[in-house]
Amino acid sequence: MISQNSIDTVITSADIVREVERAGVKLTRSGTTLKGCCPFHDEKTASFTVNEKNQFFHCFGCGTGGNVVTFTMKKYNRTFVEAIKQLASNYSITLEETKTEPKDVEKEKETELLKDVYKRTAQYYIGRLHGKASEYALSRFSEKTLQIFKIGYAPDEWQGLWNHLLNECRMPESLLIKSDLFRQNKNGGYYDFFRNRLMFPIFDRVGDVIAFSGRIMPSITQLTDESQPKYLNSSESILYKKKEVLFGLNFAIPAIRKYDVCIVVEGNADVVKLHQLKITNTVAACGTALSAEHIKTISRYTKNICLLYDCDKAGLEATHKNALKIIEAGLNCSVLRIPDTGDGTKQDPDSYFRSEKQFADDYTRYTLRTLYTQSIYCAASIFPNLQTNEMDVFDIYFKKLLENEL
Numbered sequence: 320m321i322s323q324n325s326i327d328t329v330i331t332s333a334d335i336v337r338e339v340e341r342a343g344v345k346l347t348r349s350g351t352t353l354k355g356c357c358p359f360h361d362e363k364t365a366s367f368t369v370n371e372k373n374q375f376f377h378c379f380g381c382g383t384g385g386n387v388v389t390f391t392m393k394k395y396n397r398t399f400v401e402a403i404k405q406l407a408s409n410y411s412i413t414l415e416e417t418k419t420e421p422k423d424v425e426k427e428k429e430t431e432l433l434k435d436v437y438k439r440t441a442q443y444y445i446g447r448l449h450g451k452a453s454e455y456a457l458s459r460f461s462e463k464t465l466q467i468f469k470i471g472y473a474p475d476e477w478q479g480l481w482n483h484l485l486n487e488c489r490m491p492e493s494l495l496i497k498s499d500l501f502r503q504n505k506n507g508g509y510y511d512f513f514r515n516r517l518m519f520p521i522f523d524r525v526g527d528v529i530a531f532s533g534r535i536m537p538s539i540t541q542l543t544d545e546s547q548p549k550y551l552n553s554s555e556s557i558l559y560k561k562k563e564v565l566f567g568l569n570f571a572i573p574a575i576r577k578y579d580v581c582i583v584v585e586g587n588a589d590v591v592k593l594h595q596l597k598i599t600n601t602v603a604a605c606g607t608a609l610s611a612e613h614i615k616t617i618s619r620y621t622k623n624i625c626l627l628y629d630c631d632k633a634g635l636e637a638t639h640k641n642a643l644k645i646i647e648a649g650l651n652c653s654v655l656r657i658p659d660t661g662d663g664t665k666q667d668p669d670s671y672f673r674s675e676k677q678f679a680d681d682y683t684r685y686t687l688r689t690l691y692t693q694s695i696y697c698a699a700s701i702f703p704n705l706q707t708n709e710m711d712v713f714d715i716y717f718k719k720l721l722e723n724e725l
């Protein structure tokens with residue numbers, strides 16, 4: 320196995336422009352991008368573009384796109400490992416090999432088994448989405464969206480999923496216990512962790528289900544359940560590292576590359592809603608603050624992050640904190656604030672945005688496009704010890720920036 324370190328070295332050393340030209344594509348510069356005739360489909364007018372700064376290519380004719388490794392794989396019909404080896408030789412990089420330990424093989428086996436549990440669980444939740452739960456889901460999302468995001472319903476039963484996986488799927492009890500989908504009761508028995516919730520599977524980058532996030536459904540939840548949190552998420556596991564996983568990323572990568580900006584929202588429902596409105600370059604950190612790892616992951620696809628958080632104090636605080644983190648990581652940060660309706664109702668992107676056009680209009684009108692390094696440091700220097708109760712001051716600063724923008 321080639322070490323991750325070596326793979327990273329190859330990816331950062333190999334230059335996409337050199338590789339595309341090496342493959343015989345004639346490129347001409349226009350602004351920040353280079354253009355040429357696509358090597359993957361027949362064309363006479365150039366629709367193949369190479370972005371040198373962000374090191375990716377995209378063809379507007381056939382939709383092919385990716386980084387230098389993807390290009391090498393597609394152009395020469397290579398596997399990932401073969402492409403890495405070819406590029407390493409082009410740039411005289413010596414690849415380190417790591418031995419495959421028996422414990423790695425075991426870990427890989429467990430990973431596969433757990434993925435199977437989650438896959439079947441997602442299917443079970445989809446199968447249970449009917450009646451009131453289905454009505455609720457369809458009042459928020461289209462049928463097509465529910466299918467794409469594999470949204471389902473965890474029924475209000477103590478052992479619905481447990482019995483299904485154990486008896487119908489014939490899965491071993493020991494594996495179910497490891498899956499984090501169940502909790503043990505006082506008598507040693509197990510019960511379903513997610514109950515009476517709208518279920519969003521959390522996918523890894525290739526689209527395998529690795530965890531779940533369950534959202535409360537206010538209109539069909541009994542009054543006694545009011546104390547429950549809005550979202551209930553899976554705990555960390557060998558598959559699911561909260562600090563690394565971004566909800567929606569598996570669907571968002573092509574659009575993030577295409578538009579060269581990643582929109583980060585707070586909740587899973589916000590991601591789903593925006594994707595439904597064709598704003599597909601949207602992701603969320605699942606039930607946690609945006610971490611340095613999240614930002615690093617996004618930076619593989621774009622250097623521009625746009626924060627779009629709820630229109631309340633908590634949302635504003637999160638915007639402030641995360642904007643600083645993004646800028647510290649050397650990326651550009653912009654902020655899209657949902658306008659305050661002034662009637663005291665809390666707005667989030669999920670409930671606020673109604674159409675792609677409205678989003679586009681607001682994006683043009685309200686995004687603080689200039690809130691890059693300089694402005695945010697300016698904000699930080701004006702309010703060096705910004706505390707929670709001073710967030711209003713920060714809001715005024717945001718509004719001032721907005722006024723200047725308009």
Ligand SMILES: [Zn+2]
Nearest residue numbers: 357360378381
């Ligand atoms: Zn093409």
